[in-house]
Amino acid sequence: MEIVQFIFSTWWITFLGGFLFFTFLYFGGAFLGLLLKKKFKLAAISPYRNYSQQVKKEIKISLLSVTVFALEGIPVQWAYTQGYIHISEQASIWALCLQVSILFLWNELHFYLSHYLLHHRWFFKKVHYLHHQSTTPTEFSTYSFHWFEAVLLGSVIYLPMLLYPFHYLALLLLPVMSILLNVLGHWNHDLAAGKSSQHWLGFCHRHSLHHQKVRGNYGFFLQIFDKLFNTNLKNERA
Template sequence: MTAAQVFTNLSAWQVIAWGLLFFTALYLAGGFGMTALTRFLQRYGIGKVLDTRPLKPDQLQREWRQSFHSILIFGLGMIVPWGFVQLGWARFAANPSAWQIAIEIWGLLIWNDVHFWINHRLLHTRWFKRFHGDHHRSVVVTPWSTYSFHPVEAMMMGNVILLPMVVHDFAFWSLASVPVFSLVLNAIGHSNYDFFPAVGPRHPLAASRRHHLHHARPAGNYGFAFAFMDRWLRSEADPLPVRPAPARSTHSAP
């Protein structure tokens, strides 16, 4: 029996239970993994921390609490794509080739950025910004900020695979890859670490720098892993001003 058949044959409660376990495991792996990676790189002088200010006293506890609520929403939300399949609104590809899966993952990666930009831009409008303030309370971001959302934001960001499912018969593993690469890229974006300081701000490897700038200056940089949406729609954030070095005294010591 294939993975797609196993998923289709699960009961609603089993889908929810597996969804909760899946997103909990993703969040813990992303948080602990990215924290360990940035500490390792910092120890060996590879890359640099973007914002050295200390965290707010209750920041981590707040991020964990809000992320727990997001995990509940993501896990419960697994019932929706499962329901699409049960109702015949969506189907999984039969016997997809490795090439098909690879192409579909690449297409979903691009769609993920488009979907994120649209929803993120909405969250910075007058009507929706009330739901995005929880996330922006983390000015100095951490890998634990990745799921730190208001429930409405979690629902907006968590529906990324629904539209693709109804317009194309994707392989099961292509769709299953979306929350995985989304979490990895989200953890990078919230790592507060510049892994490749030498690359330009539009480079894909500068994603953490772009998202750090968005938290420091929220008007702009609404994209996710790539810069193409901000570039095309002219929503790139202005760089932060360079802090002048403290002036040296011109007086000689007595």
């Protein structure tokens, strides 16, 4: 718990720690994706239609998103020092697994609702269009979005922390899970090649299809919300 207290001791330590953490996640996730593609020689989902200097621009925009994520840690630091939120340091393995599962499900719902909002005509034109410039996404597309979108997606942690004292490992695992799924959803390679897009690993194809078709498939790993609100794309393969 001394580490938690140190990270939240001052706003600038919280900001610096967040910036380094998310920078590591971003580049670590991207390079891990590149290594996996090279090692397993996975099939591409669609032909590459990258625009000029796409990866360079994605990295530049993503570093701005990383900065926004780090800034969003400052309100958490303030709430922690004022006693409005609490972070647990003790939990059984089962309690930790339950907390991670709850945060994962909340992240899926939060992403779906945020993503659906971002596809409203005004938000898409002013904000979300930037992410969709990557018609064929890459491993470096994961954080490549408008600063407002970064604020919206980064706010996922606020409500859970206000409602319950989650263990610090569960809180750390949330962005780790998120970046891994985002890399796999944007790397344009299929983990379920030859299988239906409804396969549990079909999220890679479903999100790539979303980048091509723009409308529909607003969820990420889970299909439940797209099915519930009838926003899933029916196409099996692009």
